[in-house]
Amino acid sequence: MQNFHFYAPTDVTFGKDTHHQVGAIVKKYGYSKIMLHYGGGSIKKNGIYDAVMKSLSDAGIEVIDFGGAEPNPKLSLVEKGAKICKEEGIELVLAVGGGSAIDSAKEIAVGAKYDGSTWDFSSKIKEPTDALPVGVILTLSASGSEMSASAVITNEENGLKRGYNSEFHRPLFAICNPELTYTVDRFQTGCGIVDIMMHTLERYFSKSPDTPLTDALAEALLKQVVAAGTEAIMDPENYEARANLMWASSLSHNDLTGCGRNVLLTCHQLEHELSGKYDFVAHGAGLSIIFPAWAEYVYKHNLDRFTQYAKEVWDIPENEDDPEEAAIHGIVATKAFFAEIGMPTRLSQLGIGDEAFEEMAEKCTNYGKRILPGNLPLGKQEIIDIFKLAL
Amino acid sequence: MQNFHFYAPTDVTFGKDTHHQVGAIVKKYGYSKIMLHYGGGSIKKNGIYDAVMKSLSDAGIEVIDFGGAEPNPKLSLVEKGAKICKEEGIELVLAVGGGSAIDSAKEIAVGAKYDGSTWDFSSKIKEPTDALPVGVILTLSASGSEMSASAVITNEENGLKRGYNSEFHRPLFAICNPELTYTVDRFQTGCGIVDIMMHTLERYFSKSPDTPLTDALAEALLKQVVAAGTEAIMDPENYEARANLMWASSLSHNDLTGCGRNVLLTCHQLEHELSGKYDFVAHGAGLSIIFPAWAEYVYKHNLDRFTQYAKEVWDIPENEDDPEEAAIHGIVATKAFFAEIGMPTRLSQLGIGDEAFEEMAEKCTNYGKRILPGNLPLGKQEIIDIFKLAL
Numbered sequence: 001m002q003n004f005h006f007y008a009p010t011d012v013t014f015g016k017d018t019h020h021q022v023g024a025i026v027k028k029y030g031y032s033k034i035m036l037h038y039g040g041g042s043i044k045k046n047g048i049y050d051a052v053m054k055s056l057s058d059a060g061i062e063v064i065d066f067g068g069a070e071p072n073p074k075l076s077l078v079e080k081g082a083k084i085c086k087e088e089g090i091e092l093v094l095a096v097g098g099g100s101a102i103d104s105a106k107e108i109a110v111g112a113k114y115d116g117s118t119w120d121f122s123s124k125i126k127e128p129t130d131a132l133p134v135g136v137i138l139t140l141s142a143s144g145s146e147m148s149a150s151a152v153i154t155n156e157e158n159g160l161k162r163g164y165n166s167e168f169h170r171p172l173f174a175i176c177n178p179e180l181t182y183t184v185d186r187f188q189t190g191c192g193i194v195d196i197m198m199h200t201l202e203r204y205f206s207k208s209p210d211t212p213l214t215d216a217l218a219e220a221l222l223k224q225v226v227a228a229g230t231e232a233i234m235d236p237e238n239y240e241a242r243a244n245l246m247w248a249s250s251l252s253h254n255d256l257t258g259c260g261r262n263v264l265l266t267c268h269q270l271e272h273e274l275s276g277k278y279d280f281v282a283h284g285a286g287l288s289i290i291f292p293a294w295a296e297y298v299y300k301h302n303l304d305r306f307t308q309y310a311k312e313v314w315d316i317p318e319n320e321d322d323p324e325e326a327a328i329h330g331i332v333a334t335k336a337f338f339a340e341i342g343m344p345t346r347l348s349q350l351g352i353g354d355e356a357f358e359e360m361a362e363k364c365t366n367y368g369k370r371i372l373p374g375n376l377p378l379g380k381q382e383i384i385d386i387f388k389l390a391l
Numbered sequence: 392m393q394n395f396h397f398y399a400p401t402d403v404t405f406g407k408d409t410h411h412q413v414g415a416i417v418k419k420y421g422y423s424k425i426m427l428h429y430g431g432g433s434i435k436k437n438g439i440y441d442a443v444m445k446s447l448s449d450a451g452i453e454v455i456d457f458g459g460a461e462p463n464p465k466l467s468l469v470e471k472g473a474k475i476c477k478e479e480g481i482e483l484v485l486a487v488g489g490g491s492a493i494d495s496a497k498e499i500a501v502g503a504k505y506d507g508s509t510w511d512f513s514s515k516i517k518e519p520t521d522a523l524p525v526g527v528i529l530t531l532s533a534s535g536s537e538m539s540a541s542a543v544i545t546n547e548e549n550g551l552k553r554g555y556n557s558e559f560h561r562p563l564f565a566i567c568n569p570e571l572t573y574t575v576d577r578f579q580t581g582c583g584i585v586d587i588m589m590h591t592l593e594r595y596f597s598k599s600p601d602t603p604l605t606d607a608l609a610e611a612l613l614k615q616v617v618a619a620g621t622e623a624i625m626d627p628e629n630y631e632a633r634a635n636l637m638w639a640s641s642l643s644h645n646d647l648t649g650c651g652r653n654v655l656l657t658c659h660q661l662e663h664e665l666s667g668k669y670d671f672v673a674h675g676a677g678l679s680i681i682f683p684a685w686a687e688y689v690y691k692h693n694l695d696r697f698t699q700y701a702k703e704v705w706d707i708p709e710n711e712d713d714p715e716e717a718a719i720h721g722i723v724a725t726k727a728f729f730a731e732i733g734m735p736t737r738l739s740q741l742g743i744g745d746e747a748f749e750e751m752a753e754k755c756t757n758y759g760k761r762i763l764p765g766n767l768p769l770g771k772q773e774i775i776d777i778f779k780l781a782l
Binding site: 001002004005010015016213214217220221224228239240244247256 | 392393394395396397399400401402403404405406407409601603604605607608611612614615618619630631634635638639642647650651
């Protein structure tokens, strides 16, 4: 087991009706002027916006309204938000939404305490040294951003989509009401399920021996996401399914399922090239295409782990006569599950061909300057080969 | 799933050699004068004390040395420590040890910011409103106090042993080096294994439906503690076994395995009467005696859960012809495991008879004023009956 650091200090308030507590929670932490950041406005249609504003108003919190966060959140909006925070003396950024609104809010909070562009951090030239606190009201079970240290931003100028980790990215509090996800449609629910699973799978398949406790927790979480995910897709207003999915989303990316292990996020990096290039590709849909191709490409180099995955998560026993059989069946089972919940598993389903593979592989390897580490390290050619398998 | 609050903000630094980082960590948090609190002095014999003092000294931290924490930590020592903190202007209390030193340090930290006796908090007359921060260097995998919100103190004047929860009890940081537990003897290792399992079992057996994710994480943790515990008993310097046990200790009591569930701590309350009355009873040994008796007494009132426990943790299949068989075998398997790792499972093994059952049951029910809740609520007579089953 590798040495590790575990620090997930987000104050989570979980359950029915909890979003009405937001005013009291902001007040408890001593803040009186906040920015409310959210996406395209669906929260205005479904009543969440009004409920949140009422709770904040009842607690005497002054609110600067700043919506407009998009999927694959954009640097230009972050910079605009950070400027407003500085001008208005904002004390906390409250994200209402899923990963896009949260990541955008995290980056606004960092930008509010920095004089340059936050792309300095995304491109890893600098590390942030200060930030405003971030609060979250979660409306989508997917990114785990509500408890994670990461934020992913897309720079429209150079077309790069980059994530980075910082302790300043850990939200101060997260309010998680599974009822707020009842209206999430089948496709977005599916995207969320894939994203949740991938946060754990990326940790699970790294090359780090002797972590049976972390592995068992990861396997338990994955099985439960498959079960709850299947139920939530069939029955969108099933509270228990939505609740287990929402809590799994937080646990899958707060580092619990990676303690003592490397975290490589290889599939995420490949996917970031995909949705960075094709803005219409939802992150979860990109992952449901990339993972099976990546797994098919690398499994022989991590056979024991893929065999364990098949056994523990999919109840596929090892075949002593064919040591690769279980591993392959485990990958096939994952792909079949993704398809079953309505996710694409091939690029061609999204109308994407091989036209940009070179470009995406160039960007992913920082123009040949880096190799993605792993049991099978991936350079430009290997990345292109994986994209080809995903066609 | 019940609504819940999850807040485990302790900054955990885990792994080999990590205790040498304590000076840098204290300094990072901006503290320059601390109290070092520990037990009977074993840390002076095995070199931990010197290493810690060197690290603190190198970082320029002023240290007030205050040892003497005993098993079942005492109120009188807490009051003495709190007085010193006030007089000396201590900024942080650093516990080096296991649950006793940590709980004692937590209570000193609360007492340092309170004018009365901290027994006001233990007896639940008042709630703390302030405390010094607490840091931990863990030398025993057992109590989970390094990440928990609880502290248990014994009042020598009235013979009561009482725990209470407070957010002020969450340590600011915990340094967890499994190597420091190599010298923990077989008996204390066994006590720790039982204590770790019980923190999860107390949550697992409460009456709270629809928490499959929390349950699966609990079952995974329990299985891994059985595996790592068995290894650590056989091979005390097995790093991986000690590491998995140590991390399980933190996760088992930081609330993860109880999210969405009631936490009753019934067996802990019965055990506190036992070790409160008989100071020679180690907490883990008390629990290994109480749990099988309690389980035997209540299992019929929570049969499905005991059947699930048997299946998921001990691989004991359900027998459709005898619906109680698996549940009973699960309890027997637990008891056999406790015995296998050298723990007592009957009071008579410790030379304890029924002489104080009345008194202990009186105290446990606050002299008839309360009933312990659960699937089968326990009043004075039921508690006596459980003690009898444990003879």
